[in-house]
Amino acid sequence: GENxxxxxxxxxxxxxxxxxxxxxxxxxASNYFPWYKQELGKGPQLIIDIRSNVGEKxxxxxxxxxxxxxxxxxxxxxxxxxxxxxxxxxxxxxxGGTGGFKTIxxxxxxxxxxx
Amino acid sequence: ExxxxxxxxxxxxxxxxxxxxxxxxQSGHNTVSWYQQALGQGPQxxxxxxxxxxxxxxxxxxRFSGLQFPNYSxxxxxxxxxxxxxxxxxxxxxxxxxxxxxxxxxxxxLTVV
Numbered sequence: 001g002e003n004x005x006x007x008x009x010x011x012x013x014x015x016x017x018x019x020x021x022x023x024x025x026x027x028x029a030s031n032y033f034p035w036y037k038q039e040l041g042k043g044p045q046l047i048i049d050i051r052s053n054v055g056e057k058x059x060x061x062x063x064x065x066x067x068x069x070x071x072x073x074x075x076x077x078x079x080x081x082x083x084x085x086x087x088x089x090x091x092x093x094x095x096g097g098t099g100g101f102k103t104i105x106x107x108x109x110x111x112x113x114x115x
Numbered sequence: 116e117x118x119x120x121x122x123x124x125x126x127x128x129x130x131x132x133x134x135x136x137x138x139x140x141q142s143g144h145n146t147v148s149w150y151q152q153a154l155g156q157g158p159q160x161x162x163x164x165x166x167x168x169x170x171x172x173x174x175x176x177x178r179f180s181g182l183q184f185p186n187y188s189x190x191x192x193x194x195x196x197x198x199x200x201x202x203x204x205x206x207x208x209x210x211x212x213x214x215x216x217x218x219x220x221x222x223x224x225l226t227v228v
Contacts, residue, residue: 043219043221043222044219045219093214095171101170105160
């Protein structure tokens with residue numbers, strides 16, 4: 001089955017710097033890659049996603065890149081702010097056959113943005 | 116537009132008991148997925164329901180079961196609770212089944228003692 005690995009587990013940056021989180025996936029049939037942000041006491045919140053027919057997507061300070069050949073995808077946050085501090089999860093979605101759909105999550109990256 | 120609501124928010128059960136967790140999906144969403152999140156870990160996929168049928172399942176034993184109702188709300192049932200079942204249980208709804216982003220609830224924190 002699909003396996004998603006995420007690095008680093010913890011990331012500390014200075015306010016205004018960029019942050020990069022990287023993920024790899026195992027199932028080449030995965031074709032949808034969402035990213036979620038989870039704040040303390042809340043459920044994960046979708047912040048950006050990318051589909052397999054696209055190599056890069058940007059939304060203001062957040063961008064995601066996908067390399068299907070290498071099975072890598074990454075989240076880039078520019079001009080980080082203290083309110084970006086949270087746990088970020090990458091995920092890969094696979095399915096559509098008799099087994100239905102599954103979205104598999106990475107283990108998470110705890111991002112600290114120091115003011 | 117209402118989001119995903121889960122109940123209860125916290126629950127303490129004894130090993131061997133049974134528990135039912137409830138989820139109301141976001142308005143207009145017809146697919147519900149359930150996840151288990153242990154402390155400091157990523158969410159683990161339990162199963163997904165679409166049009167009242169199970170539409171995908173993760174590596175969880177049969178004592179984890181679910182239901183989806185005609186109004187798209189859902190229940191997660193866990194029988195014969197074990198200590199390792201202690202976790203945050205997250206419900207997520209999406210517009211359709213398939214490759215779409217989820218709207219998550221805030222979860223139910225289950226503690227098994």
